[in-house]
Amino acid sequence: MKTIHSDVIQFRGSHYDFGFMQGEKIKNSITVRNRENQWKVRKPRFSINMEEAKQAIMRFAPGVWDELIGLQEALGWPMEKVLQEFGGYRVEHTKSGCSIMTGENYLIRNYDYHPKTYEGRYTFYQPTDGGYSIIGPSQRVTGRMDGMNEKGLAIGYNFMHRKSPGDGFICCMIGRLILESCGDVSEAVEMLKEIPHRHSFSYVVYDTSGETFIVETSPRGVEVRQSNACTNHFEVMTHENRNHLVDSKRRLSIIQDKQITDAHEAFRLMNDTDKGVFSDLYGSWAGTIHTSAYFPKEMKAWFALGGDREPVVFDFAQWLEGEDAALERITGEVNTDIPFVHMDEGADWFSKY
Numbered sequence: 001m002k003t004i005h006s007d008v009i010q011f012r013g014s015h016y017d018f019g020f021m022q023g024e025k026i027k028n029s030i031t032v033r034n035r036e037n038q039w040k041v042r043k044p045r046f047s048i049n050m051e052e053a054k055q056a057i058m059r060f061a062p063g064v065w066d067e068l069i070g071l072q073e074a075l076g077w078p079m080e081k082v083l084q085e086f087g088g089y090r091v092e093h094t095k096s097g098c099s100i101m102t103g104e105n106y107l108i109r110n111y112d113y114h115p116k117t118y119e120g121r122y123t124f125y126q127p128t129d130g131g132y133s134i135i136g137p138s139q140r141v142t143g144r145m146d147g148m149n150e151k152g153l154a155i156g157y158n159f160m161h162r163k164s165p166g167d168g169f170i171c172c173m174i175g176r177l178i179l180e181s182c183g184d185v186s187e188a189v190e191m192l193k194e195i196p197h198r199h200s201f202s203y204v205v206y207d208t209s210g211e212t213f214i215v216e217t218s219p220r221g222v223e224v225r226q227s228n229a230c231t232n233h234f235e236v237m238t239h240e241n242r243n244h245l246v247d248s249k250r251r252l253s254i255i256q257d258k259q260i261t262d263a264h265e266a267f268r269l270m271n272d273t274d275k276g277v278f279s280d281l282y283g284s285w286a287g288t289i290h291t292s293a294y295f296p297k298e299m300k301a302w303f304a305l306g307g308d309r310e311p312v313v314f315d316f317a318q319w320l321e322g323e324d325a326a327l328e329r330i331t332g333e334v335n336t337d338i339p340f341v342h343m344d345e346g347a348d349w350f351s352k353y
Contacts, residue, residue, distance in 0.1 A: 001333045004305055004340055005120055006137065006290075008328050010319075012126040015063035019070025022141055027075055031119055034341045035085065037348035038116070050079055053089040056169070060195065061180040063131040064173075067142055086142045088173020089198075097247075097286035098158040099270065099277050100204045101255050102228045106263040107206040108293040109146050109156035110270050110277060111137070114285045115334070120342040122303060122330060124319055126150075131180045135301050135316045137290060143172025144179055145292075150320055151183040152208040152296030158232050160200040161242045166219025168196030174203065185213050193222050200240055204230050208296045216240075229255040247286075251277050267293055273307040273335075280307075282336040289334065305332025 009025075011018050026032055057065045072082045083089065097112030119139065126133040136147020146156040155178050157171045169177065174195055182188040188205040192215040200218035216223045216234045223236040232248035233241050254276045260266045269275050271291040278288045293302035293311065299320070302311030312330050319325060339347035 001335055002337060002340075003331060003333055004115075004118075004289075004343065005332075006122045006303075006305060006330045007120060008122050008124070008325060008330065009138075010124040010324055012128065014129045015066035015127055015131070016070040016073075018125060018127070019067035019072075019142075020074045021070075022067075023071040023074025026141065029342075030345065030347075031342045034116070034345075034347040038341075040348075050083060052167075053083050053087050056089055056196065057087070057177075060177045060191065061131060063127055063129060064142060064176065064180060066129070071141065086140050088140060088143050088170050088176070089168070097232060097279055097281070097288070098156070099251050099255065100156045100158060100230045101260075101266060101270065102204070102206050102212040103260055103263065103266055105210065105297045106266065106293055106295050107148075107154040107156060107204065107212075108263070108266050108270050108291065109204070110279070110288045111145050111290045111292065112279050112281075112286045112288045115282055115287070115289070115336060115338040115340045116347045118289050118340055118342065120340065124314075124316075124325065126320065132183070133320055134176075134179045135314065135319070136175075136179070137292065137303070139172035142176060143170070144175040145172055146294075147175065147179050147292075148294040148296065148299075148301060148316065149179045149182075150299075150316075152299065153179065153182055153184055153188060154206045154294035154296055155179060155188065156204050156292070158202045158204070158230050160202060160216075160218070160232060160234060160240060162199050163240075164219065165198050166196065168198040168219060170198050171201050171203075174201075178203070178205070185209065185211055189213050189215055189224055192217060193224075197222075200234075202230050202234065206294070206296065231255075263293065263295070267291065267302065267304075267311060271304055271307055271309060271311075278307045280335045282334065282338050287334065287336060290332075303330060305330055306334045 100109040132149040148154040299317035341347040
């Protein structure tokens, strides 16, 4: 077993200042060194058009562009490099897992991916220059893997495939844009119809109304349906599905067949390693790294790293009132020896794992 951690990042202020603070934190960090080595092996399959990326971000969440400028100032990098790492526009993605379920006032998701991509940052951000406050784990600094905003809108996403990518945003930046700018599921669904999508994902959105919408997206189309469970295949755009769906359908069946009575039982179904949903396939880009839960009416969030854990509980409502979370680091254990990009030297692609 490997002990891992996520740092708790808390900030109140402008987007530029938030970006600058984050740039100062990651400058010369092991994460940046590992990613620079990763790019030596995994050549980007995209080009950066700075003006096009700026206009795309400004259309949906202009504050995020200011955050990128703050990052650029702190890091002292060319803007093209900042956009390659943190802009979330036209960036290549690979396979992953993930499972999501919703119920009475909760959204719970397993984030399944590769350790060499996990940056170990759990963020609270309250902007003073527009946009909604957000709680949740970050990806590529500016993006969000899942999260909830001050209006009680929660979101998570599940990978479908990476065939025939288009010009557009990757999943974690789409998660951030939705949480930054949308106040409820209706607004989120409409934005997901408008956003240009780089790859094919399902986005699950949930709010205080208790309604869950699953938005199936690809560069070629968007479809909306309602359900309380989602794994890694489309139910409407079936022509977009991958060929190998056995594990995705197996996990979906477990979630749908289980008679869940409350959020704690749902969390155990997702996080316990013996229930069939949690995955230890880290070398196959599909191992469960964290389990998140969001409670829009209570404005609370649960978070656990690794499996068989009791969640850390964050009171987002109190934080929005100015009371900082006392915890500075979240720890957990995962069953892998693969290095994590934010913790270990050699988390690059020169070796098999």
